[in-house]
Amino acid sequence: MFLPFQDTLYKATFLERVNRFILLCEKTDSNERITVHLQDPGRLLDLLIPGNTIYVSYHNEVHRKTKWTAELVTKPNTSILVSLRSTLPNKLIRNALQTKAIEELAFLEYRKQEYTYGGSRWDFLLQANHNPYLLEVKSVTMEMDGVGYFPDAPTKRGTKHVRELTEIQLSGHYQTGVLFVCQREDIRMVKPCHWIDPTFTEALHLAQNSGVEIRAVSCKLTLEGIYLGNVIPVEVSM
Template structure:
């Protein structure tokens, strides 16, 4: 069965009111950004495992929101990327993905030594996200990901066992026109990606735009021509 719901462009998946604009000072570790808000330096949690070198650098603008963390009181929500904003909080990815999956799904399903995001009847679905776009090409990952490679291998094993396997890419950069794996940054994941295509794993790529604190479905794209 085809597990996805076809939504019309303009479908709103999330809204974030009361955002605060800040400037990046530094990123001391993968979970923390130091930023300036009204001439005051604050610690901001960032819930995005990517390197984000094109987004988190000194002087770049970010939009943050107040949160009740144990170590910080703010969270990065959007990052300025030239003339657009990208959404950078992976805690919301599963919820957004669920809006595009038919009813009856199970979340966080254990398969062997892996855990996949969704199961719907005979179909397993893994969700990935991307913000990196180069010359209109969405790229994933932006850093090596053994976990991502393992997920693809699990999906191939499920195909061999008679199940259906899908990957849903959420691309939070409205400039994306097509998708390719990021061979330069993670050749092993890229090799696994092309292997999954040969094994029958199916991919869905959804592009979202971000403006005024809203995240909106823009388009569905496909893999770039070789």
């Protein structure tokens, strides 16, 4: 399955990360220095390296402080593209769920996106036969030796979500699941990043043991859009 980009991409060079959500870049075609919004709050230490190639989109909207958004970055010294847009996986997975493009999730019927239940808003409400199913999507951008790691920065929000999914699972009212979406093509397996966030790792391990379904899918990025790949293993054991 393919999801095309709607915006024109402009090639630039990454110069500096000003803060968590702001980058300083230089456009390749004009050498203009631009301030770029970064959606991904992760550390991205292996990607945001000065001199690395980055692709940005332009948005001339009155309410925006920055007119540029970071879209893609190259893995250093390769042609592999990595998505920096944290909302992209949800769009891709929504389409995949609606069209049953993921064979392992084809038993689920799509019901709603951004469904509020308990103390949180969940990415997707699905249904398996007559049983409701809550699915939370997590974006993976960190890779080492072919393994994708999540998170690449401590995530209290992510831990809260996993713990709540565990409680909901144990209540018997909903089946629950976590889907890791790898926003790059060079990941063959996903693991929790225990040395960055041991609390999340422990929560994910408990979730799996409690019946929360943990899955991951690979993707491939081009300058035209994102391709959904295959389901890949998730190794949760501590």
